[in-house]
Amino acid sequence: MEKELNDEHLVLLKVLFLQFDEECNDKLPAGIFARAVHMAFNSIGELITLAQAQAITEQYNDGTGYYSFDKFVTILTGKMVQIYTRPEMLKLFRVMDKEHKGFITVEEMRQKFGDRLTEDEIQCAVRCGDGILTFEAFYTLMNPFKN
Structure with a gap:
């Protein structure tokens, strides 16, 4: 079964894509598309060079010179x-559970993901855990795919 991104992550990708779509035609030329891929990969923690993004872009070349x-x-x-x-x-x-407690705290989440998660997302994930986040809650929070 092919995985589908959840709606929230699709919106985030659309916003990122639109930052590069200056002509508002839902397609980007190869060079600009490669820059978008580069930025997106880096934003999910997969640090790649622009040259690597260009190589990825080329793998998806359909001959039109544009990417949707x-x-x-x-x-x-x-x-x-x-x-x-x-x-x-x-x-x-x-890695985050350095003391091997089997959970991480709200403060540890803020330190590690404060730039990527809203306070509401963090609080929602720990609401039932008395200020802590078990692996299952962590995985649910961080998983970008539909269940």
Whole structure:
């Protein structure tokens, strides 16, 4: 079964894409598309060079010289499927849970993800956990895919 991004993440990708779509025609020329891919990958923690983004862009070349939002979503979804696996998220959780308590605190979430998550998102995730976040709650919060 192919994974689909949840609506919130699709909106975020659309906003990012539109920042580069100066002509408002839902397509970008290769060079600009590569810059958008570069920025998007870096924003999800996958640090790549612009040259690497250009190579990724070229893999999706259909001969028109333009790239649609749908291609953008396809590329990013493919990468996010690799990043947001349970084992990978568990590794990240364990890095944050330095004392091996089996949970992380709201403050640890703020320190690590304060620039990516709103206070409401963090509070919602820990609401039932008495100020702590178990792995399951962490995974649910960070998972960009529809259930």
